[in-house]
Amino acid sequence: xxxxxxxxxxxxxxxxxxxxxxxxxxxxxxxxxxxxxxxxxxxxxxxxxxxxxxxxxxxxxxxxxxxxxxxxxxxxxxxxxxxxxxxxxxxxxxxxxxxxxxxxxxxxxxxxxxxxxxxxxxxxxxxxxxxxxxxxxxxxxxxxxxxxxxxxxxxxx
Numbered sequence: 001x002x003x004x005x006x007x008x009x010x011x012x013x014x015x016x017x018x019x020x021x022x023x024x025x026x027x028x029x030x031x032x033x034x035x036x037x038x039x040x041x042x043x044x045x046x047x048x049x050x051x052x053x054x055x056x057x058x059x060x061x062x063x064x065x066x067x068x069x070x071x072x073x074x075x076x077x078x079x080x081x082x083x084x085x086x087x088x089x090x091x092x093x094x095x096x097x098x099x100x101x102x103x104x105x106x107x108x109x110x111x112x113x114x115x116x117x118x119x120x121x122x123x124x125x126x127x128x129x130x131x132x133x134x135x136x137x138x139x140x141x142x143x144x145x146x147x148x149x150x151x152x153x154x155x156x157x
Contacts, residue, residue: 004074006088011112012073019066022059030056069111083155086130088122093154094130097138102153107131126150 007015030052037049081089086107093104105120107130113121120127129141130152138151 003072005069005072005109005111006076007073007109007111008078008089009075011109012070012075015066015070015073015111019063019070022063022066026059027063030059073109073111078157081157083157085132085134086152086155087132089157091118091154091156092130092152093156094150095153097149097151104154 033052034049034056037046037052040046040048076089078089081087083090086092088107088109091104091106093102095102103118105118105126107122107127108119110121110123113119113124122128122131125143126141129139130150133139133152135152135155138149140147140149
């Protein structure tokens, strides 16, 4: 059984939009490139044809991955999100206990993660360490650079 991926309505709409772009615009464009390269003659020594076929393979792989993500996506009912403990779609303000620096992250699905906008995937070590914790909890999280200690300052929507 495949694992469901929980996502917001906006996130699912973005995935579908990207999938539509790939299938209706980019797929025909690559097919056209292949046809043009094929018209140039000997395929055994045609670098354009080889490049277009490789691009087609990569595109089809990306389309397949997106179709799988859309099929496994389950929309999260944002009205039922609880802020008594950390869970997906919560904004969590945490303080690094070593340097007292505070950061705020929103925990989202892997496909919606965008660190520049403060959105981290629930599959990251920090998010995994925060899930299920409450305001005031101090959590030790193993990250690639070592063990870090965070205090949960605030949980919001």
